[in-house]
Amino acid sequence: MSRLADINGAIAALSWDKETYLPPKSDRFRSQQIATLSSISHEEFTSDETRDLLAKTATIKNLTAKEKKNLLVLQKEFDKSVRFSKEFVVKRSMIISQAFHHWVEAKEKNNFKLFAPALDQLINLKREEAAILGKNTHPYNNLLEEFEPGATVEMLDGLFEEVRSKLLPMISKIREAKPVKSSFLKKEYPQGKQWDFGLSLLNSIGYDFDRGRQDISHHPFTIGIAPDDVRITTRIDENDFSNMTFSCLHEAGHALYEQGLDINEYGLPCGGPASLAIHESQSRLWENHVGRSMNFWQAHYPGLQKEFKSLKKVGLKDFYYGINKVKPNLIRTEADELHYHIHVMIRYEIEKEMLMGNLDAAGAQDQWKSKYKDYLGLDIQDDSEGILQDVHWSHGSFGYFPTYSMGSFYAAQFFKQAQKDLTDLDEQIAKGNTAPLLQWLRENIHQHGRRYEAEELCKRVTGKPLNLKAFIDHAKEKYSDIYRINL
Amino acid sequence: MSRLADINGAIAALSWDKETYLPPKSDRFRSQQIATLSSISHEEFTSDETRDLLAKTATIKNLTAKEKKNLLVLQKEFDKSVRFSKEFVVKRSMIISQAFHHWVEAKEKNNFKLFAPALDQLINLKREEAAILGKNTHPYNNLLEEFEPGATVEMLDGLFEEVRSKLLPMISKIREAKPVKSSFLKKEYPQGKQWDFGLSLLNSIGYDFDRGRQDISHHPFTIGIAPDDVRITTRIDENDFSNMTFSCLHEAGHALYEQGLDINEYGLPCGGPASLAIHESQSRLWENHVGRSMNFWQAHYPGLQKEFKSLKKVGLKDFYYGINKVKPNLIRTEADELHYHIHVMIRYEIEKEMLMGNLDAAGAQDQWKSKYKDYLGLDIQDDSEGILQDVHWSHGSFGYFPTYSMGSFYAAQFFKQAQKDLTDLDEQIAKGNTAPLLQWLRENIHQHGRRYEAEELCKRVTGKPLNLKAFIDHAKEKYSDIYRINL
Numbered sequence: 001m002s003r004l005a006d007i008n009g010a011i012a013a014l015s016w017d018k019e020t021y022l023p024p025k026s027d028r029f030r031s032q033q034i035a036t037l038s039s040i041s042h043e044e045f046t047s048d049e050t051r052d053l054l055a056k057t058a059t060i061k062n063l064t065a066k067e068k069k070n071l072l073v074l075q076k077e078f079d080k081s082v083r084f085s086k087e088f089v090v091k092r093s094m095i096i097s098q099a100f101h102h103w104v105e106a107k108e109k110n111n112f113k114l115f116a117p118a119l120d121q122l123i124n125l126k127r128e129e130a131a132i133l134g135k136n137t138h139p140y141n142n143l144l145e146e147f148e149p150g151a152t153v154e155m156l157d158g159l160f161e162e163v164r165s166k167l168l169p170m171i172s173k174i175r176e177a178k179p180v181k182s183s184f185l186k187k188e189y190p191q192g193k194q195w196d197f198g199l200s201l202l203n204s205i206g207y208d209f210d211r212g213r214q215d216i217s218h219h220p221f222t223i224g225i226a227p228d229d230v231r232i233t234t235r236i237d238e239n240d241f242s243n244m245t246f247s248c249l250h251e252a253g254h255a256l257y258e259q260g261l262d263i264n265e266y267g268l269p270c271g272g273p274a275s276l277a278i279h280e281s282q283s284r285l286w287e288n289h290v291g292r293s294m295n296f297w298q299a300h301y302p303g304l305q306k307e308f309k310s311l312k313k314v315g316l317k318d319f320y321y322g323i324n325k326v327k328p329n330l331i332r333t334e335a336d337e338l339h340y341h342i343h344v345m346i347r348y349e350i351e352k353e354m355l356m357g358n359l360d361a362a363g364a365q366d367q368w369k370s371k372y373k374d375y376l377g378l379d380i381q382d383d384s385e386g387i388l389q390d391v392h393w394s395h396g397s398f399g400y401f402p403t404y405s406m407g408s409f410y411a412a413q414f415f416k417q418a419q420k421d422l423t424d425l426d427e428q429i430a431k432g433n434t435a436p437l438l439q440w441l442r443e444n445i446h447q448h449g450r451r452y453e454a455e456e457l458c459k460r461v462t463g464k465p466l467n468l469k470a471f472i473d474h475a476k477e478k479y480s481d482i483y484r485i486n487l
Numbered sequence: 488m489s490r491l492a493d494i495n496g497a498i499a500a501l502s503w504d505k506e507t508y509l510p511p512k513s514d515r516f517r518s519q520q521i522a523t524l525s526s527i528s529h530e531e532f533t534s535d536e537t538r539d540l541l542a543k544t545a546t547i548k549n550l551t552a553k554e555k556k557n558l559l560v561l562q563k564e565f566d567k568s569v570r571f572s573k574e575f576v577v578k579r580s581m582i583i584s585q586a587f588h589h590w591v592e593a594k595e596k597n598n599f600k601l602f603a604p605a606l607d608q609l610i611n612l613k614r615e616e617a618a619i620l621g622k623n624t625h626p627y628n629n630l631l632e633e634f635e636p637g638a639t640v641e642m643l644d645g646l647f648e649e650v651r652s653k654l655l656p657m658i659s660k661i662r663e664a665k666p667v668k669s670s671f672l673k674k675e676y677p678q679g680k681q682w683d684f685g686l687s688l689l690n691s692i693g694y695d696f697d698r699g700r701q702d703i704s705h706h707p708f709t710i711g712i713a714p715d716d717v718r719i720t721t722r723i724d725e726n727d728f729s730n731m732t733f734s735c736l737h738e739a740g741h742a743l744y745e746q747g748l749d750i751n752e753y754g755l756p757c758g759g760p761a762s763l764a765i766h767e768s769q770s771r772l773w774e775n776h777v778g779r780s781m782n783f784w785q786a787h788y789p790g791l792q793k794e795f796k797s798l799k800k801v802g803l804k805d806f807y808y809g810i811n812k813v814k815p816n817l818i819r820t821e822a823d824e825l826h827y828h829i830h831v832m833i834r835y836e837i838e839k840e841m842l843m844g845n846l847d848a849a850g851a852q853d854q855w856k857s858k859y860k861d862y863l864g865l866d867i868q869d870d871s872e873g874i875l876q877d878v879h880w881s882h883g884s885f886g887y888f889p890t891y892s893m894g895s896f897y898a899a900q901f902f903k904q905a906q907k908d909l910t911d912l913d914e915q916i917a918k919g920n921t922a923p924l925l926q927w928l929r930e931n932i933h934q935h936g937r938r939y940e941a942e943e944l945c946k947r948v949t950g951k952p953l954n955l956k957a958f959i960d961h962a963k964e965k966y967s968d969i970y971r972i973n974l
Contacts (some may be wrong), residue, residue: 006523009516010497017500021508022716025697029496029713036493040527210512226516229509 001074005267007041012225018100019217021231031097037441038093039086046082050166054078066270069451070170073269082289083132092129096396103394104218112365112383119361119393123354126398130355139355144400147276148406150455151351156402160345162468163405170475170487171338174326177483182322185241187190187310194236197307199249201300205254205286206438207232208259219391220247220333222254222283227266230258241310242323243334252278253286256438260446266363274445275454276400280407281414284440289415289474290429290437299432321482328376329387338475339376341408346371347390355398410458412471414445417462488561492754494528505587505718507706518584523959525580526573533569541565553757554939560756570619582608583883590881591705599870601853606848606880610841613885617842624841630886634763635893637942640839643889647832648891649955657974658825659963660704661813665968669809672728672881674797681723683736684794688787693925694719694739694772705880707734707820709741709770714753728797729810730821733774740773741766743925747933761932762941763887768893768901769928775824775895776902777916777924777963781807808883808969815863817872826863827895827964833858834877834888842885897945899958901932904949931973 011034018030018108044050054075056224057063063071071333084092089170100381106115130139161329171176202214224230232251237243249277256277256390265271273279283356290296297304297320305311311319332343350367370386372378380386418440419425444461476487498521505517516609529825531537541562544550551556571579586605594603617626625640632638689701704720711717719738724730752758760766777783784791784807792798800804813823819830837854840846846854855874859865867873879887905927906912915923931948963974 002519003523006516008525010520010524013504013520014497014500017504021700021702023696023698023700023718026713026716027540029493029715033493033500033713036490037497037524042493144777175555179626209510211510215508215511226513226520228516229513231510268921 001267002262004041004045004463005302007037007044007230009224009226009246011037011041012223015422016223016231017224019219019221020215023459027097027101031094034097035090035093039090042081042084042089043086045078046084050078051082051474052223066265066451068328068375070265070268070270070418073121073337073450075145078231080133084129088128088132092125092396095125096394099396100391100394101431103388103391107218107384108386110360110382110384112386115388115394116361116365119364122393122396126396127355130362140352140399143355144402147397147400148403149275149453151277151402156348156420158349159402159405159409159468160341162344166468166472167338167475168342170472170479171326173485173487174338174479174483175328176386179327180321180482181189181318184314184318185322186239189238189241189308189310191236191238192242193307194238194241197246198234200303201248203253204300204432205252205256205290206387206435207250207255211259212255214248214446221391222251222258224258227258227263227271230255241308244406246323247333249291250283250287253283256286256441257446260438260442261449262447265449269450271449272446274450274457276403277406277410278445278454278457280403280447281410282352282407284408284411285415285441289411292324292337292432294428295426295430300429324385324478325483326479326483328378330372330378330380331389333389337408338479341405342375344401344405346375351393351398353399372404406466409471410454412474413458413462413464413466413469414441416470417444464485488754490754492527492531494524494531494863495684496713496716498524499529499672499710503710503718504581506706506708507702510871514584514588517782518581518588521578522580523582525811525839526577527574529568529571530573532565533571537565538569553787553938555778557752557755557757560937570614575615578667579612579883582612583881587755587878589876589883590878594705594875595869596873597869597875599848599873599875602875602881603848603852606851608883609880610847610868611881611882614842614844615917616742627839627886630842631889634884634887635890636762636940638764638889638893643835646889646892646896646955647828647835648829650832653955653959654825654828654962657959657966658813658829659971660972660974661825662815664972666814667808667969669812671797671801671805672809673726674728676725676728676795678723678725681725681728681731684775685721685731687790688732688735689719689739691787691919692736692739692743692921693776698746701735703924707738707876709738709745709853711745713749714745714750714944717742727821730797733778733810736778737770737774740770743773744769744933746937747925747929752936756937758936761935761937761939761944763890764893764897765932765941765944767890768897769894769932771895771898771926772902776898779811779824779923780916782913782917784810785917790903811965811969813966815865817859817865818876819868820876824895825966828892831888831892833862838880838885860873860949894957896953896955899961900945900949900951900953900956901928903957903961904931933949 014030014034014037018034022030056072058075080316095118099115099122102118103115106112126143127139130142133142133145140153143152185441195212199214203209211228212232214229214234216230216235218235220232222232232248232255234244234247234251241314257273261273262271297316301316301319305314314322324336328337328339329335332340332347335343346368350359350364353367354364365383365387369380372380372386420436422428422436422440425437428434445457452460455465458464466478480487501517501521501524505521509517512875515578541558543563544558548880582605586602586609589602589605593599612625617629620629620632631640631643686701692695698715699717699719702718702720703722705722707719707721709717709719715866719735719742721731721734721738744760751760784803788803788806792801801809811823813825815826816822819827819834822830833855835844836858837851840854841851851876853868856867859867859873905924909923909927912924915921932944935944939947942952945951965974
């Protein structure tokens with residue numbers, strides 16, 4: 001498993017480079033390199049040697065609980081991955097690598113047609129993949145399993161039903177209230193100063209630059225190249241303060257999780273994340289519960305205000321209101337805490353239909369437009385701000401989006417628990433000291449990796465399974481204050 | 488071979504990252520990743536499958552000359568590499584990876600003791616490697632073969648004897664002449680402006696930034712990650728104009744060679760360089776015969792002078808004299824065109840003794856000091872400017888240094904031929920147009936890759952085998968003019 005982790009780490013390094021520093025015309029060979037290493041990784045993991053080693057390990061007496069868990073997950077993954085032929089794995093890697101570059105070009109040129117053929121290829125690929133994984137369940141469930149073991153279409157349909165019945169009415173009420181001002185966030189924020197401010201936030205919350213780095217890419221991401229090498233990327237818009245700042249905090253949340261995993265479990269399930277939703281809970285916790293809180297900016301706003309002349313006349317409270325403005329918009333990553341889940345719901349509904357064979361690329365584009373009109377009252381003018389905005393599908397990630405919402409709900413539940421366990425948490429954050437929170441996360445979540453599955457971990461930490469109460473309570477309290485209404 | 492080229496390209500990407508952007512504490516896992524991929528590459532190349540494919544290919548009738556050459560080289564490399572056990576390959580990769588980081592630390596802290604144990608390990612490793620390659624020849628010949636097929640200790644001893652009899656007397660005469668001024672080169676040259684000027688030179692001579700990029704590293708290098716991804720690095724000293732400028736031109740010379748190789752021969756010998764000395768001939772040709780010529784600066788000096796206030800009062804001729812100043816110094820990469828070969832000779836003499844088992848790390852340090860005293864009259868105060876200055880040994884490269892001198896002598900011979908073939912070459916260079924020269928190199932050298940071995944290529948291009956005449960003629964003419972003496 002250590003050898004496989006080395007190969008997968010190399011693939012991660014090649015992928016990082018591909019989205020940061022790769023020369024413009026080098027795509028073909030890079031895709032080929034990644035495909036070759038993916039094929040080697042697949043060959044080695046699905047080999048008879050692995051089968052024999054797993055069988056042999058299973059006969060060892062007195063395995064620790066952690067060792068048993070590692071073995072259980074590996075056996076499950078082995079059983080799953082031997083279903084894929086070498087040819088399929090190579091094909092998948094090539095299609096995905098090329099699709100990504102078609103997406104970049106299509107987005108740059110604001111022309112969905114340049115990506116549509118690749119998306120149709122991806123839909124067929126993922127339907128094929130789902131069919132290989134099992135023909136008796138919903139195809140979407142098979143793909144969900146890759147990101148969020150245990151989650152199902154039934155569970156998600158129920159979850160988003162609750163989003164509709166509880167969150168949508170809240171959003172409607174807010175839209176009737178007097179809007180808060182946020183235009184100052186769209187004034188001039190020079191690139192170099194934003195970059196420096198981002199670094200200062202990262203340092204402040206404990207991101208370890210000796211074991212990671214930040215760079216610029218099209219779409220921000222976090223990537224674990226090795227336990228001591230967890231990198232993040234961001235993007236900077238000189239006329240949008242929020243874009244970089246909250247992506248920094250978001251990716252740092254992911255990275256803090258990976259930097260807190262157990263290095264002694266290198267290459268083993270217990271040395272990896274519990275699930276994507278748990279991963280996302282960490283990013284959302286830092287982005288929203290810390291980064292969009294009044295407490296956090298009590299500590300950081302004075303320094304920030306000094307750096308940017310666009311904030312010279314903006315008080316702390318108005319700044320706090322501004323960064324929490326609730327307003328429908330086109331871009332998921334720039335959405336407020338509440339509308340965010342409407343963006344996710346739209347993607348979930350579309351990709352579910354694509355995988356059931358009811359929608360092709362052209363149909364998905366139509367659905368995108370009509371759903372944004374129906375749910376958010378928005379017209380899509382440019383595909384680059386519509387169906388082309390997210391990198392995920394071009395990466396072959398179908399079934400990934402719902403984990404974003406689950407992650408937010410986990411985040412609310414975890415943060416509420418941290419506030420209970422650490423009685424002066426809010427006070428410390430207001431002093432700029434997030435070290436106790438990080439310590440709490442390290443102990444309760446990070447160090448365990450996949451020792452416990454998402455639901456089990458959530459019960460251990462908060463005493464309850466995943467539910468929307470903490471999130472809805474948090475939203476009610478926060479936005480009743482900001483909008484001075486009774487939610 | 489294409490699959491192996493993918494793996495080796497991935498190793499190159501990991502190595503590039505290691506020396507440019509790797510976070511400080513990520514060394515351990517990076518070394519492990521490189522070791523694992525090296526081991527896979529070795530396993531695959533030395534597999535029974537490769538043996539069978541080579542045997543099968545050998546029976547094909549009507550192979551082209553190029554195909555025959557590919558097969559011949561691959562069979563030779565196969566026969567050589569199956570001599571190394573998997574364990575030895577992994578051990579070699581680990582020792583070398585770790586040695587590099589010891590060297591970085593030792594150099595930073597100016598303390599040879601921090602590198603000495605690693606160097607002793609490397610000496611033993613390379614002696615072991617030489618013994619595996621063949622017990623009946625000089626151990627140094629076995630390692631030379633890796634970089635410069637056909638070169639031998641006997642040949643190099645003869646070559647450096649000629650350096651002693653012809654070059655050393657020339658240097659002595661110059662040291663008695665009136666020195667030229669160069670202090671203006673050590674004034675203030677702001678980092679950002681140097682970087683921009685470097686990029687402008689690279690663009691001007693035809694380095695393709697769509698298929699490569701430049702970054703900063705401890706020691707400048709060129710690395711081919713893929714045919715469409717040939718990267719270079721440089722370093723900038725704000726108080727030394729020459730350091731970055733000539734390293735830029737040097738590495739660009741290497742990169743132009745790799746960018747000119749035949750992409751259709753990907754992974755095959757004819758798609759790779761002929762030898763290290765031929766590779767070096769390309770860097771030396773651009774660095775010295777173009778970059779240190781009066782013609783080149785006639786085109787570029789006016790723009791340069793405008794950018795840097797340190798050159799405001801320096802005329803073109805004085806600038807040209809300054810960048811060609813002949814003076815003994817401690818650092819090989821900053822040596823002038825003539826003393827350069829004395830630096831190489833010292834390294835050659837020391838590494839030959841190390842490989843014969845006559846010198847350990849401590850002894851090498853002593854020899855370094857005494858030889859710099861004897862040949863150049865210089866005292867070594869700091870190891871960082873002495874035995875720690877070069878990266879090569881820490882990379883496990885023993886037998887590499889002599890190819891630098893051979894490369895310079897090839898460069899002189901090739902450039903003389905280009906001047907014969909392109910009658911207005913000097914005139915075009917003086918206009919800032921080096922495209923015809925690049926075209927000549929592409930046609931006569933680059934496109935062939937390893938289709939012809941170094942000596943054969945040299946005869947095809949210049950009509951003669953490698954000899955010192957062109958270099959000595961070039962030096963006599965150039966330095967007689969600069970120092971106004973009769974050399």
